[in-house]
Amino acid sequence: MVNITIDGQKLQVPEGVTILEAARTANINIPTLCYHEDQKIKSVCRICAVEVEGQRLLQAACSYPVAEGMVIRTSTPTVLNARKNNLELLLAHHPQDCLVCGKNGRCELQKLTQDLNMNKPLRYEVETRGFPIDDSSPCITRDPNKCILCTRCVEACNEVQTVGTFSKQNRGYETVVVTPYDKKTVDTPCVGCGQCVQVCPVGALTIHDDTDRIYKELVGGKILVAQVAPSVRVTIAEALGEDPGTISPGRLVTAMKKLGFHQVFDSDFSADLTIMEEGYELLDRIKNGGTLPMITSCCPGWVKFCETFSPKELDHLSSAKSPQQMFGAVIKTYYAEKAGVDPKDICSISIMPCTAKKFECLRPEFHDSGYQDVDISLTVVELANMIKAAGINFKELEETPFDTPFGLGSGAGEIFGATGGVMEAALRTVYEVITGKELPRLDFTEVRGVEGLKEAVIDIDGLEVKVAVVHSLSNARDMLRKVRAGKADYHFIEVMACPGGCVGGGGTPVRSWKKVKARLDAAYELDKQLPIRKSHENPAIKEIYAEFLGEPLSEKAHHLLHTSYISRKDLLS
Amino acid sequence: MVENRYELTTPAAQLVEVARIAAPYKNKPEMLMNVVIQVQKVVPALSEAVAAVIAREMGISQTHVSGFITFYAMLSVKPHGKYIVRMCKSAPCHVRGAQEIVLALEDQLNIKMGETTEDGRFTLEYCPCLGICDVSPAIMINDKTYGDLTPDSVREIIKRYIREDV
Numbered sequence A: 001m002v003n004i005t006i007d008g009q010k011l012q013v014p015e016g017v018t019i020l021e022a023a024r025t026a027n028i029n030i031p032t033l034c035y036h037e038d039q040k041i042k043s044v045c046r047i048c049a050v051e052v053e054g055q056r057l058l059q060a061a062c063s064y065p066v067a068e069g070m071v072i073r074t075s076t077p078t079v080l081n082a083r084k085n086n087l088e089l090l091l092a093h094h095p096q097d098c099l100v101c102g103k104n105g106r107c108e109l110q111k112l113t114q115d116l117n118m119n120k121p122l123r124y125e126v127e128t129r130g131f132p133i134d135d136s137s138p139c140i141t142r143d144p145n146k147c148i149l150c151t152r153c154v155e156a157c158n159e160v161q162t163v164g165t166f167s168k169q170n171r172g173y174e175t176v177v178v179t180p181y182d183k184k185t186v187d188t189p190c191v192g193c194g195q196c197v198q199v200c201p202v203g204a205l206t207i208h209d210d211t212d213r214i215y216k217e218l219v220g221g222k223i224l225v226a227q228v229a230p231s232v233r234v235t236i237a238e239a240l241g242e243d244p245g246t247i248s249p250g251r252l253v254t255a256m257k258k259l260g261f262h263q264v265f266d267s268d269f270s271a272d273l274t275i276m277e278e279g280y281e282l283l284d285r286i287k288n289g290g291t292l293p294m295i296t297s298c299c300p301g302w303v304k305f306c307e308t309f310s311p312k313e314l315d316h317l318s319s320a321k322s323p324q325q326m327f328g329a330v331i332k333t334y335y336a337e338k339a340g341v342d343p344k345d346i347c348s349i350s351i352m353p354c355t356a357k358k359f360e361c362l363r364p365e366f367h368d369s370g371y372q373d374v375d376i377s378l379t380v381v382e383l384a385n386m387i388k389a390a391g392i393n394f395k396e397l398e399e400t401p402f403d404t405p406f407g408l409g410s411g412a413g414e415i416f417g418a419t420g421g422v423m424e425a426a427l428r429t430v431y432e433v434i435t436g437k438e439l440p441r442l443d444f445t446e447v448r449g450v451e452g453l454k455e456a457v458i459d460i461d462g463l464e465v466k467v468a469v470v471h472s473l474s475n476a477r478d479m480l481r482k483v484r485a486g487k488a489d490y491h492f493i494e495v496m497a498c499p500g501g502c503v504g505g506g507g508t509p510v511r512s513w514k515k516v517k518a519r520l521d522a523a524y525e526l527d528k529q530l531p532i533r534k535s536h537e538n539p540a541i542k543e544i545y546a547e548f549l550g551e552p553l554s555e556k557a558h559h560l561l562h563t564s565y566i567s568r569k570d571l572l573s
Numbered sequence B: 001m002v003e004n005r006y007e008l009t010t011p012a013a014q015l016v017e018v019a020r021i022a023a024p025y026k027n028k029p030e031m032l033m034n035v036v037i038q039v040q041k042v043v044p045a046l047s048e049a050v051a052a053v054i055a056r057e058m059g060i061s062q063t064h065v066s067g068f069i070t071f072y073a074m075l076s077v078k079p080h081g082k083y084i085v086r087m088c089k090s091a092p093c094h095v096r097g098a099q100e101i102v103l104a105l106e107d108q109l110n111i112k113m114g115e116t117t118e119d120g121r122f123t124l125e126y127c128p129c130l131g132i133c134d135v136s137p138a139i140m141i142n143d144k145t146y147g148d149l150t151p152d153s154v155r156e157i158i159k160r161y162i163r164e165d166v
Helices: A019-025 A077-091 A108-115 A152-160 A195-199 A211-220 A230-234 A249-259 A267-288 A300-309 A311-316 A323-339 A356-362 A380-389 A411-417 A421-435 A473-484 A513-529 A539-549 A555-561 B012-025 B029-040 B048-058 B062-071 B091-095 B098-109 B151-162
Strands: A002-006 A009-013 A049-052 A071-073 A140-142 A167-169 A176-178 A205-207 A223-228 A263-266 A346-352 A376-379 A453-460 A463-471 A492-496 B083-088 B122-127 B139-141 B144-146
Touching: A002 A019, A009 A019, A019 A071, A049 A077, A077 A108, A152 A167, A152 A195, A152 A473, A167 B062, A195 A205, A211 A223, A211 A346, A211 A376, A211 A380, A223 A249, A223 A267, A223 A323, A230 A249, A230 A267, A230 A380, A230 A411, A230 A513, A249 A263, A249 A380, A263 A267, A267 A323, A267 A411, A267 A421, A267 A539, A267 A555, A300 A311, A300 A356, A300 A473, A311 A473, A323 A346, A323 A356, A323 A539, A323 A555, A346 A356, A346 A380, A356 A376, A376 A380, A411 A421, A411 A513, A421 A453, A421 A463, A421 A492, A453 A473, A463 A473, A473 A492, A539 A555, B012 B029, B012 B048, B029 B048, B029 B062, B048 B062, B083 B091, B083 B098, B091 B098, B098 B122, B098 B151, B139 B151, B144 B151
Parallel strands: A002 A071, A223 A263, A223 A346, A346 A376, A463 A492, B083 B122
Antiparallel strands: A002 A009, A049 A071, A140 A205, A167 A176, A453 A463, B083 B139, B139 B144
16 A cells, blocks of 8 residues: 545545545545546556656556556646647537437537536637548448547557457547548458447447338338347436346337337347257257357357358358348248238337447348348447437336237347347257256356356266357457367357447447446346346247247258358458 | 549569468568568569559558559659659758759759659659758669768759769
8 A cells, every 4th residue: 555645635545546546445436538447558648647746747547557646636726727728729620519419418529518518719720631421331320530540549449349340540640530541331350249349438439320211101101110239228218227137028119119110029039039049059059969169150240250251160050041131031021921921011129228230231141031030139329319309208107018029038138138138048958858857947047147257067968068168259269269269178169259248338428347246236136126037938039930930940940040140251351 | 633643554474473472471561561562672663463462462452552552753653764863852951942853853854843854864853851851952862872962962963863874
């Protein structure tokens, strides 16, 4: 412990902490911009400048470690002036169209201007970069002109996800965070995970907005059939200002009905369907000597990552479609038949925590119903924007259940949104199918939690099933390396591109590990509350197999619920 | 609008050579400078295709390679002339009259900064501090530096290069 003085307040803090961390323990709020609680210290924006006695110049509080006897002043006129000047210089390079920016109201730069009481015209002439807005990706929109060079996205894309879509280019005043050789995002290996959007403090990286397409469909006369992903019900309330981890499936359905969606179904159902197909595929591979380890394929970011960086390992991916695409195929075939409507009159919409799902919808493989199976994929944030724009008071809404026949999901489907959830759901079903006995305990806590790699060995009637769970693409890359080297001694691996799983996805409200953990807890809480917790016990699942699909892995199931993958290695050249 | 700096195709034979240079450094990103310097000797410029080959062979991302190339003034993404005239863009040269030197150079060679003469002999570029502020304003032509410049003296220097009297 060292003794320091901050703004006249004497403190004892552990050695090695930064001035910023020390100040926060004393409830002194030093403003920051490039600093992000889950990332490395960047120390580039110089907004957190403070005075340290004995130092000639101001120091950055985010990176300056405390030392015995240090005297720090965080709000002298010199400090406040320097912060304002640094901010003014940033603003002189930033477009001034805040009123019509997608980040309006959620922008960290904007908040800083309020906190620092910027109330006079800029003293510097505004000079922006003149880059075109890159809207080429169906997942994210890039406006390099708004970038303030905090490099949070560079860390997210290059270190957390190891995709390498963009990084700092050029030098000095010319520095920009762009793709190499000014490529369009769509021509880069970008997998659309949206983790860059999650950390961008300004409007430089935003979710590709598809809300206008929904409004168009609302007046177009089609039947709007929506499916809602498991993690949406634990993030939508947060996106509308409530606490992280607030569970609100009923209010969500009410809000969507008010917006004009005709049918609101629960993707927990198709998550259960995925478990049936994927679980039986795993059994088939184990029994008949198929390619092992089998790796999950629910996550479109991960699938594209594997297709781009490791196409030779595509055999390991389960051929089962993601829940979104299974539901898409089912809605335009089975549901259309059942409801007596022409599939061409259906507009199939998914509400997802995910930006990469927008790309998945457009894959040519996913037209098995004869039409594009899912027409539009909206993120939680976009749906929240629509709810706000419609003047719906989400907090006070009554609860409405999901529509039948796909309104019933099991707890197994519910935890798909959490890292380890797909694995746990699959194990619940695989165990009971192999043994024919009831599972003694439903909670596979070994595969829960936020460690990058989780491993477990499950004894299923003498068969030792070895499983692994990884999340974030850097961990997935390590796992791929093991698979390639033949050192991945597992039967089944779950991979999710986003850290924490879907609840930390690119389309969720701005994440931090603290919030993601609250969302994870909420997902497991929901699982506990549900009457049915195993996919194969879901009556809607039993019904669709009895009435329509036959059995898991049947020919019809293969046609509608399974897919194939392609190499995208050319994106690296 | 940002100009398109990257319209350049590199012949396949040169790309093979690039791959040969980069391949021994697989998974050694710290050797990138070494690789890029060698590569620059065999290609007219570090084009998109060149960066892709280096990235592939070294097992790093293309954005890593291009971020590296665009950071250093001595590495170039577009072809340049036989003589690269680099004007120091730092403050000491600026206050000692760099702008006049630039005007003289642009006038004499009839090109703007960043351009190459039609005959492919001269390229005008800015570069970061040359480290010879004591003789500012200063320029560097290929690997030779010239300081204490005036518009007249810089014209004389360029004339010698035009005559190949160097």
